[in-house]
Amino acid sequence: MQKYVSRFHYLTQDLQHKSHLEQVITACESGANWIQYRCFSKTEEQHLDELNRIAEVCDDWGTTLIITDHTSLLSKADIQGVHIEDLSADFTSIRKEIGPDKTLGASANTLDDIKRIAASGAVDYIGCGPFGVTLTKPNDYPILGLEGYKAIMAEMDILRIAIPIIAVGGITAANIDALADMGVHGVAVSAAINKSDNPASAFKEIYRKLH
Ligand SMILES: Cc1ncc(COP(=O)(O)OP(=O)(O)O)c(N)n1
Ligand SMILES: Cc1ncsc1CCOP(=O)(O)O
Numbered sequence: 001m002q003k004y005v006s007r008f009h010y011l012t013q014d015l016q017h018k019s020h021l022e023q024v025i026t027a028c029e030s031g032a033n034w035i036q037y038r039c040f041s042k043t044e045e046q047h048l049d050e051l052n053r054i055a056e057v058c059d060d061w062g063t064t065l066i067i068t069d070h071t072s073l074l075s076k077a078d079i080q081g082v083h084i085e086d087l088s089a090d091f092t093s094i095r096k097e098i099g100p101d102k103t104l105g106a107s108a109n110t111l112d113d114i115k116r117i118a119a120s121g122a123v124d125y126i127g128c129g130p131f132g133v134t135l136t137k138p139n140d141y142p143i144l145g146l147e148g149y150k151a152i153m154a155e156m157d158i159l160r161i162a163i164p165i166i167a168v169g170g171i172t173a174a175n176i177d178a179l180a181d182m183g184v185h186g187v188a189v190s191a192a193i194n195k196s197d198n199p200a201s202a203f204k205e206i207y208r209k210l211h
């Protein structure tokens with residue numbers, strides 16, 4: 001079953017000065033239709049508690065809520081899907097576990113990752129990056145840049161792989177037009193919004209470029 005996948009994935013992050021719930025409220029008030037709750041600083045109990053509060057806000061605003069990694073929480077809160085960051089995850093098993101209706105996202109860095117994930121037939125979209133330098137999730141993967149996405153999209157076209165690609169990592173409003181020209185389905189953004197002096201305005205700037 002093909003599912004709706006937003007062109008703008010807003011990701012919360014662990015911050016000293018603003019809770020995930022506060023970040024979600026700002027995003028919803030700014031027009032978010034898709035939020036990924038990406039939290040690595042809480043116990044399972046705290047995580048579920050905050051998730052339920054966030055889910056209430058998202059329900060009020062009609063915003064799709066995705067959780068990062070914690071597949072087991074899918075059945076415990078009013079959320080619509082899970083994004084798995086483990087590149088080597090068994091997506092066929094995860095799909096069996098979560099059932100057909102929940103949205104399942106995966107991460108990729110290369111065309112080979114995308115081929116493998118797409119071949120599982122279990123995943124609804126792929127977050128592919130990093131586009132640029134990011135401190136949110138530092139790793140050793142090579143930066144793709146615009147040319148990287150161009151090459152990946154061209155190869156996917158040849159191979160007739162149609163899964164939506166979401167560019168991620170180091171994206172700011174200044175990159176949106178060029179990334180859209182590369183043919184990606186959408187973008188995922190965290191720091192450029194959350195660490196901005198004015199997150200609501202940073203969110204809206206990106207939103208306007210995508211809509
Ligand atoms: C939409 C979306 N895309 C990607 C990620 C996570 O990507 P991640 O696995 O952290 O990136 P690399 O490790 O591959 O650089 C996400 N959470 N959401
Ligand atoms: C989940 C994830 N993986 C690579 S970057 C990132 C988070 C988003 O990056 P940024 O904070 O730079 O927008």
Ligand SMILES: [Mg+2]
Pocket residue numbers: 085086087107
């Ligand atoms: Mg990863």
